[in-house]
Amino acid sequence: MSFYDTGIQPPWAGLNTNGLGNDTGLTGWWHSISRLMGMSFLATMFSQQGYIVDSMRLLLLGSLVEAGRRLFQWLMERMRFQYSITAQFSEGDPAYDWIVLFLTQEKVWRRSRDFTVTAKSSKRKWGIKTGEEEFDENADYVPTYELPQLFSWGGYWIEIKRSKGSYAGPAMSSGPSASIYMTIYTWNMKAFSLLLAEARRRYIDTSRPHVNIHTLEMPGFSPGMTWTSVKRKPRRPLSSIVLEEGVIESILQDARDFIDTEDWYIEAGIPHRRGYLLYGPPGTGKSSTIYALAGELGFEIYSLSLSSGFIDDYSLQRAASSIPKHSIFLIEDIDCAFPSREEESDDEFLGPGYPPPPVPPRRSAVTLSGLLNVLDGVDSEEGKIFFATTNYVDRLDAALIRPGRIDQKVEYHLATRYQAHALFMRFFAEAHGEDTEKNPEHHKHIEQLAEKFSEGIPAEEFSTADLQGYLLLCKRKPEEAASGVEEWVQKQRDERKARAEREKKRKLKYEEAKRKGDAMRYGYYPGPMGAAPYGGGLRTPITEGTTPLPTADSSGQLQIPLPPGLGSGTGTGTAATAVTATAGVGLGVPISNDKSLEASASSSPAVDISLDVPESPDPSVDGSVVVVPSNPTTPIPASILPALQPPPIAAATSTLELPTADSVGGASSPSQVPG
Numbered sequence: 001m002s003f004y005d006t007g008i009q010p011p012w013a014g015l016n017t018n019g020l021g022n023d024t025g026l027t028g029w030w031h032s033i034s035r036l037m038g039m040s041f042l043a044t045m046f047s048q049q050g051y052i053v054d055s056m057r058l059l060l061l062g063s064l065v066e067a068g069r070r071l072f073q074w075l076m077e078r079m080r081f082q083y084s085i086t087a088q089f090s091e092g093d094p095a096y097d098w099i100v101l102f103l104t105q106e107k108v109w110r111r112s113r114d115f116t117v118t119a120k121s122s123k124r125k126w127g128i129k130t131g132e133e134e135f136d137e138n139a140d141y142v143p144t145y146e147l148p149q150l151f152s153w154g155g156y157w158i159e160i161k162r163s164k165g166s167y168a169g170p171a172m173s174s175g176p177s178a179s180i181y182m183t184i185y186t187w188n189m190k191a192f193s194l195l196l197a198e199a200r201r202r203y204i205d206t207s208r209p210h211v212n213i214h215t216l217e218m219p220g221f222s223p224g225m226t227w228t229s230v231k232r233k234p235r236r237p238l239s240s241i242v243l244e245e246g247v248i249e250s251i252l253q254d255a256r257d258f259i260d261t262e263d264w265y266i267e268a269g270i271p272h273r274r275g276y277l278l279y280g281p282p283g284t285g286k287s288s289t290i291y292a293l294a295g296e297l298g299f300e301i302y303s304l305s306l307s308s309g310f311i312d313d314y315s316l317q318r319a320a321s322s323i324p325k326h327s328i329f330l331i332e333d334i335d336c337a338f339p340s341r342e343e344e345s346d347d348e349f350l351g352p353g354y355p356p357p358p359v360p361p362r363r364s365a366v367t368l369s370g371l372l373n374v375l376d377g378v379d380s381e382e383g384k385i386f387f388a389t390t391n392y393v394d395r396l397d398a399a400l401i402r403p404g405r406i407d408q409k410v411e412y413h414l415a416t417r418y419q420a421h422a423l424f425m426r427f428f429a430e431a432h433g434e435d436t437e438k439n440p441e442h443h444k445h446i447e448q449l450a451e452k453f454s455e456g457i458p459a460e461e462f463s464t465a466d467l468q469g470y471l472l473l474c475k476r477k478p479e480e481a482a483s484g485v486e487e488w489v490q491k492q493r494d495e496r497k498a499r500a501e502r503e504k505k506r507k508l509k510y511e512e513a514k515r516k517g518d519a520m521r522y523g524y525y526p527g528p529m530g531a532a533p534y535g536g537g538l539r540t541p542i543t544e545g546t547t548p549l550p551t552a553d554s555s556g557q558l559q560i561p562l563p564p565g566l567g568s569g570t571g572t573g574t575a576a577t578a579v580t581a582t583a584g585v586g587l588g589v590p591i592s593n594d595k596s597l598e599a600s601a602s603s604s605p606a607v608d609i610s611l612d613v614p615e616s617p618d619p620s621v622d623g624s625v626v627v628v629p630s631n632p633t634t635p636i637p638a639s640i641l642p643a644l645q646p647p648p649i650a651a652a653t654s655t656l657e658l659p660t661a662d663s664v665g666g667a668s669s670p671s672q673v674p675g
């Protein structure tokens with residue numbers, strides 16, 4: 001109920017005029033309120049009857065427009081969904097590169113005002129031209145434009161959006177997360193495959209003068225591993241590889257045959273893949289052969305090194321499966337992935353006083369079975385050529401190089417005289433565009449020099465890379481190259497000899513340090529019971545009454561019985577100081593100078609340890625024999641762990657007779673000291 005219903009005048013009734021004396025009812029009431037509150041503009045607004053009606057109309061109209069807009073938007077979205085195709089291209093996938101090149105050629109990014117500028121290098125970047133060629137040749141200008149772009153191609157409207165990767169953009173990036181979203185407005189599903197085929201064709205044409213080499217890089221925070229780094233090398237003619245006659249041609253022929261007979265493979269039910277292993281000394285042309293073949297076949301190379309710590313089985317499998325058909329998958333120095341046992345134990349030693357590493361070192365997180373799976377198991381992709389190179393073929397597991405995984409093995413040798421001759425001719429005749437027909441005299445002269453040069457090169461002593469290095473020193477002086485070859489050979493031999501001696505000394509020093517280091521390590525780091533499955537500081541208990549060891553024989557050999565399952569090995573040591581021996585597993589056997597040496601187990605495989613008896617042993621020094629694991633992956637069986645309690649050394653009482661000085665070539669007899 002209002003004041004008007006009651007007939008009572010509100011207190012502001014006296015104000016119920018606008019001074020014109022014609023305001024009545026609701027309008028006049030509002031007018032009064034407005035005036036009362038000092039809002040004269042409201043008073044003015046409501047001073048006319050039709051204003052509210054107009055406002056209402058306006059409101060209605062606005063609502064209708066907005067509803068229409070939303071309806072249109074909704075319809076457009078439905079239309080777009082039905083009559084457009086959208087695809088995402090992620091960086092690291094080969095198709096991403098095709099599309100980026102396509103867009104660069106279509107000048108889609110040309111309106112960009114944001115660039116990443118980097119000095120030109122062999123690393124491929126999708127830069128755009130900013131002006132004259134001469135200004136562009138020093139740097140790459142890579143747009144970092146991210147706004148949607150609309151352009152037309154082949155009668156289709158295409159919209160492009162790009163999301164930046166975790167780094168500076170696709171060309172710079174080593175992060176794998178940049179993406180391109182492409183929407184084609186069309187009913188026709190074929191449009192997309194047409195565009196993709198065109199992008200790939202352009203990519204191949206543009207790449208043709210080069211060989212693209214894709215490598216894996218350390219991933220950012222994004223999951224998985226992708227081929228984000230691409231380097232371009234100029235194509236190398238096959239003729240520039242100097243091998244024994246017919247070698248490279250036969251690999252090329254084999255590869256071509258493989259590519260052309262895909263149907264045959266399918267019909268025969270044989271997986272369509274081919275593996276080659278190129279092995280031999282460094283610098284003999286293994287990698288160069290692969291690059292030249294890739295150029296010849298028009299293939300790209302996807303190369304990785306298993307020794308880079310960030311590749312494990314999972315990422316290897318992912319990376320390998322994203323390699324497109326008709327590419328070369330290359331693993332260089334494949335032996336590095338699985339070092340031999342000796343290598344592992346060498347690497348383990350860090351120097352005197354260092355604690356043993358917590359786990360045995362590995363050069364690769366890839367396992368042999370992971371690699372085998374990628375090569376021919378469930379994870380392998382077909383239609384690819386696999387190449388592996390190694391300097392040490394004997395280190396490779398037989399499973400890795402069996403037919404089906406490696407179908408052809410090609411051995412590379414140090415340079416023969418034939419190769420030396422051919423290399424000389426390449427340097428001084430062919431590489432300089434020598435026209436044999438126009439200048440037969442000169443050609444003949446070079447031939448004679450090549451003959452002289454090759455006669456001066458001893459067969460299979462130097463690598464082709466060595467010879468190349470020498471010829472580069474006199475690249476415009478063939479006479480000098482031919483006449484100076486003998487002197488060069490001699491110099492090389494002298495240098496090698498000196499290097500070998502230095503190496504020998506270094507090895508001796510290393511061995512010595514290793515012996516001392518082992519003793520220190522095992523002295524300072526006795527492994528806690530059961531916590532050292534890879535060796536490391538466990539000592540055999542020496543307690544009274546255990547079976548004494550056999551006496552050392554006249555050659556100084558000791559047989560230490562080990563508990564079952566520990567394997568065997570050999571080693572040397574010095575009785576009067578800390579001595580070291582290598583054997584099956586980590587097991588420290590204390591020896592009290594020349595006296596007591598016991599092990600708790602009696603029926604077990606034997607370990608031969610030869611002890612050098614010092615000329616004048618110091619009876620006050622306790623020595624210890626440390627048995628270092630030669631196979632750190634063999635854990636000490638849990639059943640024998642209790643037998644390996646840290647020994648109460650002082651309790652060692654049994655006596656072991658070491659050989660007398662006479663029996664080991666003149667050393668004086670060690671004195672007998674009670675344990």
Ligand SMILES: Nc1ncnc2c1ncn2[C@@H]1O[C@H](COP(=O)(O)OP(=O)(O)OP(=O)(O)O)[C@@H](O)[C@H]1O
Binds near residue numbers: 284391
């Ligand atoms: N047979 C060869 N013909 C032509 N050039 C060669 C040959 N061998 C080596 N070279 C040259 O020596 C250099 C090293 O060659 P490359 O890398 O191919 O050797 P590699 O056998 O793969 O060596 P590594 O085992 O150390 O990887 C290159 O510059 C290459 O041009």
